[in-house]
Amino acid sequence: MTALLADDRRADLIGSLWMITAMASFAIEDAFIKTAGASLPIAQILVIFGLGGSLVFAAVARLQGEPLFVPDVLSPPMRVRVVFEIAGRLFYTLAITLTPLSVATVVLQATPLVVVAGAALVFGETVGWRRWTAIFIGLLGVVVIVQPGAESFSPLTIFAILGMLGFAGRDLASRAAPRTISTTLLGLYGFLTMLVAGVVVGLWMGQPFVWPPLTVALAMLGAIIFGTTAYSCLMKAMRTGAVSAVTPFRYTRLLFGIALGLLIFQEALTLPMIVGSCLILSSGLFILWRGKRVSG
Numbered sequence: 001m002t003a004l005l006a007d008d009r010r011a012d013l014i015g016s017l018w019m020i021t022a023m024a025s026f027a028i029e030d031a032f033i034k035t036a037g038a039s040l041p042i043a044q045i046l047v048i049f050g051l052g053g054s055l056v057f058a059a060v061a062r063l064q065g066e067p068l069f070v071p072d073v074l075s076p077p078m079r080v081r082v083v084f085e086i087a088g089r090l091f092y093t094l095a096i097t098l099t100p101l102s103v104a105t106v107v108l109q110a111t112p113l114v115v116v117a118g119a120a121l122v123f124g125e126t127v128g129w130r131r132w133t134a135i136f137i138g139l140l141g142v143v144v145i146v147q148p149g150a151e152s153f154s155p156l157t158i159f160a161i162l163g164m165l166g167f168a169g170r171d172l173a174s175r176a177a178p179r180t181i182s183t184t185l186l187g188l189y190g191f192l193t194m195l196v197a198g199v200v201v202g203l204w205m206g207q208p209f210v211w212p213p214l215t216v217a218l219a220m221l222g223a224i225i226f227g228t229t230a231y232s233c234l235m236k237a238m239r240t241g242a243v244s245a246v247t248p249f250r251y252t253r254l255l256f257g258i259a260l261g262l263l264i265f266q267e268a269l270t271l272p273m274i275v276g277s278c279l280i281l282s283s284g285l286f287i288l289w290r291g292k293r294v295s296g
Contacts (some may be wrong), residue, residue: 025230037097046198053191088166105257141279
């Protein structure tokens with residue numbers, strides 16, 4: 001019995017380390033994209049990132065002996081997932097290139113709150129008044145950060161909120177996706193969706209693609225490497241330790257994002273940012289704790 005408990009604790013520790021690595025990699029990916037966004041059109045960033053990620057996951061799928069297409073890819077949940085994936089990727093990319101990285105990162109941390117609310121409204125999952133209160137407080141934290149109506153308010157921060165809602169919708173659709181679609185194929189089609197979105201946005205906006213300087217090309221390569229690494233580490237984390245043990249470490253992305261914003265992009269850490277971050281973080285952790293204890 002003691003040996004089993006020790007094994008479980010070791011698995012939780014390893015899973016937590018994988019999760020922290022994933023969140024650090026996601027934050028670095030965001031920093032690379034923000035750097036590239038100063039020189040490249042948004043559509044071109046989506047195309048390059050989507051193509052690079054697709055090639056990586058296609059190679060992984062083939063190495064694992066998986067087919068690159070299964071009929072369930074065309075199922076209704078997957079079609080819904082595509083729509084939300086496009087919205088999430090497009091608006092979040094706009095957010096991290098046009099607004100402070102720290103702001104976009106913190107707003108993104110409200111995604112689990114929206115997912116819990118959506119699971120209650122869409123799938124009929126039981127969410128009691130305590131968790132609904134926590135969801136409201138967490139979303140209030142987003143309002144505190146964005147500060148609508150204040151002189152410092154930037155309409156561009158709406159992109160971060162729209163991106164967060166897109167990712168929440170994608171996560172909900174992923175829960176309804178057929179089990180025949182592996183996480184590798186979900187990654188492949190997620191990046192393919194980004195590629196298609198970049199082409200569509202490029203045609204719609206009429207922005208010509210440009211030949212990136214070496215530093216920008218290296219930034220996009222770094223984004224692809226860290227983006228696919230982050231996804232792989234995230235999958236390892238969820239499969240190694242107990243979900244309830246490793247999931248709270250998702251919020252380390254908030255710390256990494258703020259740190260990179262401050263150190264690399266010389267962003268300011270304001271009081272509304274601190275208060276809003278605390279509200280989002282405490283609400284998310286409470287929901288995880290409450291969901292582990294009882295339903296509702």
